[in-house]
Amino acid sequence: MSNDRSIQVVLPSGHRYEIRIGKGALTAVGSTARSLKESRKAVVISDSTVGPAYGKLVKKRLEEAGFETYDLLVPAGEESKSIELATEIWSALAGYELGRDDLAVAVGGGVVGDLTGFTASTYKRGIDFIQVPTTLLAMVDASIGGKTAVNLPEGKNLVGTFHQPIFICSDVRTLKTLGDEDWANGFAEIAKSAMIAPRRSFYEWLRNNAAGLKEHDEGLLEQVVYETAQFKARVVASDETEAGARECLNYGHTLAHAIEAAAGYGTIGHGRAVAEGMRFAARLSVEVLGLDPRIVKAQDKLLDSLGLEAIPWVAPPERLFKIMKTDKKARGGQIRFVLLDDITSWKVQPVADDTIISHLEAWCMAKSRLIEKNGGKMWGEK
Ligand code: NAD
16 A cells, blocks of 8 residues: 555645655556546656656656657756747647647656646647656645746746646655755755744754754655645645735745845855845844744754755845845835744735845855855855
C-alpha cells in the first residue's frame, strides 16, 4: 500500500485536483494519469538536466499505463522560459498531432512547469497537463496555483495565463540530486510560508526540524513539502486569480526583487534574496506594526539554521529604493510591503518613503560591516 500523502486542491471555479507527495510517488504517475485521462497521447516536457533521469522514468510509467508518449527537452535554466521555445513546443505538439484530449506532463523545476503550463494552456485553446516538480521550490510553490508564464526581454513573467494542472506528483527522492542554491531557493519559500501561515505549529515544527532538513532527511522533507504545499494550496484556493489573499506570498519579496535586479539576475539566487527580504521586512514591521523584536531574532535564527545566513552584499540604498518604486505592488507611487505583526499574522502596508530609506541605510551599514568581516569580499567574489 502507498504511504504517499495527498492534498486535495478545490478551487472556487469548481476545478479540483490532487497533489501527491511521497518517497517514490513517481511509481504511480502513469496509473494516476490513466485514471484521469482516457486519451492516447502524452508529451513529457523536461529540461536537459532532469530529462535523462526523471523525465525518462515518467515516460516509462506513462507507457506502462498505455499512453503513446513523446518527449521534448529544453535547455536547463531560466532562458528557456521564452516565447521562442514556447513556439517550438507548440509546433512539436502540432507535429505529434496532439489532440484537445491529450496530455502534457511537465517534469522539472519551476522553469519547465511554467513553460509547459503556458504552452498547454494555449495549444488548441488549452489541453490538460500534469506537474511532476523536481526542485524543492517547485514542489512547495511553483507547481501549485496554476500561474504559467514566459519571460520577455523587458521583464520576467510578463506573458502568462492561469491554467490549473489536473494532478501534481511530488517525489521527494528526486531532490537528492539538487544543487546547493536550489536547496536555498526551496528553504527560503518554506521559511516564508512558516512565518505567514495561519497555524503557528508549522513555524514551531520548522524551527525544531531545521537542522534535519538542512541534512536533507527524506522523512522531514516529505513532511515539510506536505505542510508548505498545503498552505499554498489553501491560499490559492481562496484567491484563484490573485485578487487579494495571495499577496501574503510576497512576504520578503519586495527587497528580494530589488536585490536580484541590482545585483544582475542570476548573481544572487532568489532564495538568498528572499531571505534578505524577510530580514528587512521583519525589521520594518517592528517600526510600522509594532512587531516584537524577539520575533525578528527568532526569524534570523530560523533562516540561519536552514543555511540562509545573511550575505555579504550591498548596493547603494537609493538604487534599491528606486527599483522598489517600480514594484508591481506599489500603488499611487507608494511602496507596499507584506509586514508581520506576529508570526502567523500579516498585513499589506503602504510604507512612507522616509521610513523605507532610513531602513535601507541601516541595512546597508550592517552589510558593509559584514563585508569587512568577510575580508572585504562581496558574495560571489573569489
Ligand atoms: P529551475 O526550473 O530552473 O530549476 C533549477 C535548476 O535545477 C535547473 O538547472 C534544473 O535543471 C535543475 N534541476 C531540477 N530538478 C533537479 C533535480 N531533481 N536534481 C538536479 N537538478 C535539478 O528553477 P526553480 O527554482 O525550480 O524554479 C524557478 C522558476 O519558477 C522561475 O522561473 C520562477 O519564475 C518560477 N516560479 C513560478 C511560480 C508560479 O507560481 N508559477 C512560483 C515561483 C517560481
